[in-house]
Amino acid sequence: MRIGELAAKAGVSVRALRYYEEQGLLVSQRSAGGTRHYPDTAVDQVFMIRQFYAAGLASRSIVAILPHLDTDGVTPEVLALLQGERDRVERLLTDLTSVRDRLDSGIATATTALGTGEDCRSTSRSWGMA
Incomplete structure (x- = not known):
């Protein structure tokens, strides 16, 4: 094509x-x-x-990884790169999950505040916002 x-x-x-x-x-x-x-x-x-x-x-990591994703010809260096990138992505997922959980907490706080007529700015301090 x-x-x-x-x-x-x-x-x-x-x-x-x-x-x-x-x-x-x-x-x-x-x-x-x-x-x-x-x-x-x-x-x-x-x-x-x-x-x-x-x-x-990074591009250089992707270039090194792509040829080996569907083959058995992985070198120890490529395996180390794959494991390192996987570990980095795992840490990123953990961080993103934490951010999502904070946002969920903020949404719940704001929803409660709006439902009771309370000023949601005063309740935002409970989850780390000023």
Whole structure:
């Protein structure tokens, strides 16, 4: 498929796809006229790249990880990278869960305050807000 079609299917810009290629994250074949062509599997690959970026992985980590996700040819270095990134994502999830729980507490406090007519600014101090 051509770059515009991949961009539409994957929900990214053509510019993003070009960037992914520059970083070595995505590979295209070129026609005689220089047009980029991608395999159908590129859509899933772009989704995976976006997920890794959203989780905070650097391009160089993603480049090192992608070729080994579906193979048995993992080196000890790649295994260490995979484990390190997984641990980092686990810490991020813990932090995000804590933030979500604080927001839930704030929502409950504000809902109660609004339901009783109490000024919710005074109750916000109970969950760490001023």
